[in-house]
Amino acid sequence: MILADFITITPTGLYCVYGDFYLDPQQPVKEAVVSHAHGDHAIGGSQNVYCTAATEAFMKHRYRKFAAVDFYVKAYHQSFKIKEVSITFFSAGHILGSAQVLMEYKGVKYLYTGDYKIEPDTTCEPFEFVKADVLITESTFANPDTKHPLAVEEIKKLNLTNANIMLGAYALGKSQRIIQLLSEYCPTKNVMVHHSIMPFVKIYEEYGMKLGSYKMYDRKVMKNNHEYQVYIVPPMVFHSYHKAINVVRAFASGWKNLQQQNGISLYISDHADWDAILETIKKVEPQQVWTLHGDGKQLRDYFAGKLEVKILN
Incomplete structure (x- = not known):
């Protein structure tokens, strides 16, 4: 059963109560799962940071000794647990080291994309399509009028x-x-x-x-x-x-x-445009879509009566 409160928005950031960790927190926390090293997703000062090796390197450069108390570097496809939630990183295609975060709890898969793009980019790992029950997608450019040129x-x-x-x-x-x-x-x-x-x-x-x-x-x-x-x-x-x-x-x-x-x-963007978001939803095959970092209203209207779209922000 999909848990509607699996991920909630708090003043500190996205919180998973079932694992007692935050996704890309905006304030220092005890347990931080960081999708990538851009400043609006990765801050310094958390106690335990789980991320890819490149993200660790960028954070250590940017924040020096205040990047984190401890880093737990995980490779793509390497599963680990925080409490009872199993977590696996998959490449997001946004920048070097960027990761989607697949969270599994009681047989349900929740996929947090972070920022992502699906178009080719030789300077970072290519985007991976991952099956999930819930797709938690950024919606920065979730507008039918937005189509990024090549x-x-x-x-x-x-x-x-x-x-x-x-x-x-x-x-x-x-x-x-x-x-x-x-x-x-x-x-x-x-x-x-x-x-x-x-x-x-x-x-x-x-x-x-x-x-x-x-x-x-x-x-x-x-x-x-x-x-x-x-x-x-x-x-x-x-x-x-x-x-x-x-x-x-x-x-x-x-x-x-x-x-x-x-x-x-x-017009060179590192985010998914409308068509890319639709393609991602098609290939992930979620039962529900939850939107973040933008306006998900047009996605909700587009899928009305066909797929549940919940706006988290």
């Missing part, structure tokens, strides 16, 4: 200009994907990376991800060369230089509002 076609837009480009991208995950795409599909570009992004790049390479050609940002190179330079910067730097001269601005994101007032729109 990342390869988007990155090729940068070949349409020879001008220098200031390219905004999140430091972890997006930047590494952009470096790889630029290296493969924009070979005439000289890719330079902001210093704050470099440690994450190095961790990716330590885990065997081949990102291609890039260099640490050099102001003199950008100043003396007015063409073919792409400078990848984190959001804070991108927004602080909103009046930067002699560059074309672009920001890699699936959000339309982040494309406004830029010279080039770059």
Whole structure:
């Protein structure tokens, strides 16, 4: 029997009372199961953190000695228990080390996706479709009007200009994907990376991800060369230089509002769009869908009378 209260939302985050642990808590807790290392899912300070090896590495870089009291690193497909709940990680395809969390309790399987995408990305492990009774899915872009274009076609837009480009991208995950795409599909570009992004790049390479050609940002190179330079910067730097001269601005994101007032729109998302969410539901074959991190109303309306969709947030 599916337990309606298996996962509940608390001020601290998603809580599983039957295992007495939290999924991606937003405050330090005793038992934290962390799907991936983005700051809105992984914070420092918890006592016991269960995650993949790459997630541990990113958290230790970001939070240093305050990342956790103890880490319990688990490989994909390696089952472990917290109290009476059996837990197994499966790759989520979002960033390196990102995991879906399959929780089994009294014969019922609950699958928490965390953030995910199902499209190919050579800089992280590919998404795995896992059968479950309850699919707890992110719904960031759960809108029929949202269809992410192919990342390869988007990155090729940068070949349409020879001008220098200031390219905004999140430091972890997006930047590494952009470096790889630029290296493969924009070979005439000289890719330079902001210093704050470099440690994450190095961790990716330590885990065997081949990102291609890039260099640490050099102001003199950008100043003396007015063409073919792409400078990848984190959001804070991108927004602080909103009046930067002699560059074309672009920001890699699936959000339309982040494309406004830029010279080039770059719709590259690391989240599932409407079609991807529908495909995931089809292949997981759940009896119920619970939605998080977005608006699940349109999914609920789409499946009305056919599949129970419960909105958790």
